[in-house]
Amino acid sequence: MRKVILYGIFWFCFGPLQAQNKADLGELFHELMFGNKPLKTGNLHGHSHNDYKQDIPFLSAYYSGMESIEADVFLKDGELYVAHEESEITANRTLTSLYLEPLYARFVANGYRPFADSTKKLQLVIDIKENYQVVIPALIRQLKPYMEMIDGKKQQQVVRIVLSGDMPKPDHYQDYPDFISFDGRPGVFYRPDQLKRIAMISNSMDAYTHWNGKGILPETDRKEMEAVVQAAKQMGKPFRFWATPDSKNTWIVLEKLGVIWINTDHPLLLNEWLTHLPYNRFRLTTPLSIYQPTYASDGKNRVAKNVILLIGDGMGSGQVKAALSVNHGQLNLSQMRYMGFSRTESANAGNTDSGAGASAIATGQSTNNESISVDTAGKPLLRLTDILAKKGKKNGLLSTGDLTDATPAAFYAANIDRSASEAIAQDLLQSPIAFIGGTQPGFFHDSQKRRSYFQQLRAKGFSVLEDVMQINTQKKIALFLPDSVTRPVKEGRGNVLQRMVSESIVRLKSPNGFFLMAEGAQIDYGGHANDLPYVITETLDFDQAVGEALRFADQDGNTLVIVTADHETGGLSLLDVDEQQGYVEGNFSTNDHTNLMVPVLAYGPGAEKFIGIYKNTALFDKILTAVGVKDE
Structure with a gap:
């Protein structure tokens, strides 16, 4: 039999199951049914879109392993509130209480890094709904108690603060502290100094296609989307589409386009897909040879001896x-x-x-x-x-x-x-x-x-x-x-x-x-x-x-x-x-x-x-x- 050469698409780095070393069949069955496997997400990362709409904001996404978490904010009476519309503002839903405080507590508990897993990073995307000129200064003031969590000059592994939504023009990035990054847009020219402040390039999927996530992405739409992703890659930046259908088929297609940040409103489901990819994928580089039957005796209406x-x-x-x-x-x-x-x-x-x-x-x-x-x-x-x-x-x-x-x-x-x-x-x-x-x-x-x-x-x-x-x-x-x-x-x-x-x-x-x-x-x-x-x-x-x-x-x-x-x-x-x-x-x-x-x-x-x-x-x-x- 020809040698089977196999590898996982990204990682394929399993801990050997050693199924056959079990002395007792019941022990083997229990391990296969309920045993833990080493799980890795590889080169893809989850972005919890409109995270504040989750039943449990921040924590659902954080414990689902999302490495990008988004919160929309409004400034009212000097406080930053998390909401999609100004009419949704409630007193207990502030950026500090829902995100900064619980994030800082975990940062400290993890030994001054975002996750206990030192290989994982985290960015907090703050989508400014309006009036960035007054919101950003208010945000900087609210971030001051957490500088050791966000300032790379103080810690090696920090939480990256990324601004999105209503943002300053690239020429004004220099007006803000270095610990502030920005969510870039395709088609915008960024000078090298400005590009350093860009965390990712993002755009709505609706700008390119009306595909609903089922079946095949239309070829003309696919080429346009692939081109914009590749343009970001040439700048050294990962790409994110928002307003994407939330389905495994969509995530597979986005990955094939070269997207790094997978946008989701369902972090638990995305995490399940991401973490099990090494166990759900397989590629065979060298096919095995097969036997070609003669069919001389096949289907003959006579008694078989063997x-x-x-x-x-x-x-x-x-x-x-x-x-x-x-x-x-x-x-x-x-x-x-x-x-x-x-x-x-x-x-x-x-x-x-x-x-x-x-x-x-x-x-x-x-x-x-x-x-x-x-x-x-x-x-x-x-x-x-x-x-x-x-x-x-x-x-x-x-x-x-x-x-x-x-x-x-x-x-x-x-x-x-x-x-x-x-x-x-x-x-x-x-x-x-x-x-x-x-x-x-x-x-x-x-x-x-x-x-x-x-x-x-x-x-x-x-x-x-x-x-x-x-x-x-x-x-x-x-x-x-x-x-x-x-x-x-x-x-x-x-x-x-x-x-x-x-x-x-x-x-x-x-x-x-x-x-x-x-x-x-x-x-x-x-x-x-x-x-x-x-x-x-x-x-x-x-x-x-x-x-x-x-x-x-x-x-x-x-x-x-x-x-x-x-x-x-x-x-x-x-x-x-x-x-x-x-x-x-x-x-x-x-x-x-x-x-x-x-x-x-x-x-x-x-x-x-x-x-x-x-x-x-x-x-x-x-x-x-x-x-x-x-x-x-």
């Missing part, structure tokens, strides 16, 4: 489209012509977990979440692997996750508690599995339990291995890979799943055929973590295993390949896609499973049976029908 079922845990259509886009419009999955959708409800909930989802496929019956291959009363159910073994077929199970986790376990174990790892592992000893490979279960961290279990496996005829390269026997194989080998792709895992698929096929081939289930487990992990680079790199890795299965299906001519998921994780939607650049920006609606239907793709003899929309339990019957065990 079945390779590939389950992308947590992989919905959003995950597939994201991977397709970053791989420049090509996937092994996209070569498969027979497609359907699986509904993923469990017996006791609209949203299934992996236990009930995999059990539905493995047994053809709905069960409760948290259970594996038992009915709703806890009674063990007959599994695909049991039925196919009686027909003389060999069975194999593969995963990039814990081999006692729900998806692989549903095909060899039965338990009302999917987290009962040790009990589930005991069921493997009695199962008809001939090849199993994946990550070591958590209880292996207890060396005594690990040695004891290996002895039990060997007594059942298994060759117990810990390295794919050790596979050199035709005996039953239990391949337990260490955490370091099955860490996330974005942390360096190689093509482990693809290699295991290749090696297991060689060992499973028999006169009566075989059934192989291979799981891309960590697509789900990335969904729980709301980490798009994690999701996409795992989906691409899974797709390489799909390519390996398609390649064998063409060589063999009697193999049915099925690709699906047990459920979707994360509620992934795509906000921005560029296939030519191999770039995607997404958005997660949850850190849990959703009720979204998942794709089912099929290739080979019997592939046509998987067209349509059906319950996840239907996959069981369709597979048995495809191999001639059941009539339709």
Whole structure:
């Protein structure tokens, strides 16, 4: 597999999740669902427009990480009041009480800097509504008690005071103290000494376009806006549009125009978007190669001898489209012509977990979440692997996750508690599995339990291995890979799943055929973590295993390949896609499973049976029908 070269659009500087080093599955799940991630906003900054209209002025924007906060002011009876219209003036809403005092208190508490995070800066934009000639002197008087907060001669990290609205002409900037900066305007010539006093260049978006933030910015408007932003950049100044629609689509477009200050009336929402950008964006510089099928056996109305079922845990259509886009419009999955959708409800909930989802496929019956291959009363159910073994077929199970986790376990174990790892592992000893490979279960961290279990496996005829390269026997194989080998792709895992698929096929081939289930487990992990680079790199890795299965299906001519998921994780939607650049920006609606239907793709003899929309339990019957065990 060609090396995946990835990087975030701005920062992509993650603290490694180290998901695979968790000794207990519950601990891993809790970390992915609720653990904190290092969040960065990079080169974009938030401007809280008309901040005084917030339910909690200043504090909402400040604790949302806005690095520019705007207050409109009027001078009345010697006091500066914050209001948009003079008629809105109230006695308790002064610039000092709403902004200067709370800002100074935090400045001191942070060790004489605007934020506790020393990398963040802050500017207070004071929009003078009228009569700057009298307002500015009054403002300077009110700022005097806070000079250590605003005067760069006294502190290294200060709050920058920026005047906007009714302002003096550039020729008069020199009449005011150096700690006063100004909000510049496009098309105005500034001498070098005047330019030093300009904090940013701003203008209303309405001056260039009537675009409402939906769909595509008209090309003529885009060029005009881009030109004005670039003109400011040439002066060494950041640009801000005000009167902008407040939406993620708008923010994405503004960023592409080169805007640095993102204007918003909703600082909480903007902060959420800004801080999660490293986890919502991905670019693939070098696309992975894909296999081009021959289609010689595809859709042939005959019984399949072998079945390779590939389950992308947590992989919905959003995950597939994201991977397709970053791989420049090509996937092994996209070569498969027979497609359907699986509904993923469990017996006791609209949203299934992996236990009930995999059990539905493995047994053809709905069960409760948290259970594996038992009915709703806890009674063990007959599994695909049991039925196919009686027909003389060999069975194999593969995963990039814990081999006692729900998806692989549903095909060899039965338990009302999917987290009962040790009990589930005991069921493997009695199962008809001939090849199993994946990550070591958590209880292996207890060396005594690990040695004891290996002895039990060997007594059942298994060759117990810990390295794919050790596979050199035709005996039953239990391949337990260490955490370091099955860490996330974005942390360096190689093509482990693809290699295991290749090696297991060689060992499973028999006169009566075989059934192989291979799981891309960590697509789900990335969904729980709301980490798009994690999701996409795992989906691409899974797709390489799909390519390996398609390649064998063409060589063999009697193999049915099925690709699906047990459920979707994360509620992934795509906000921005560029296939030519191999770039995607997404958005997660949850850190849990959703009720979204998942794709089912099929290739080979019997592939046509998987067209349509059906319950996840239907996959069981369709597979048995495809191999001639059941009539339709």
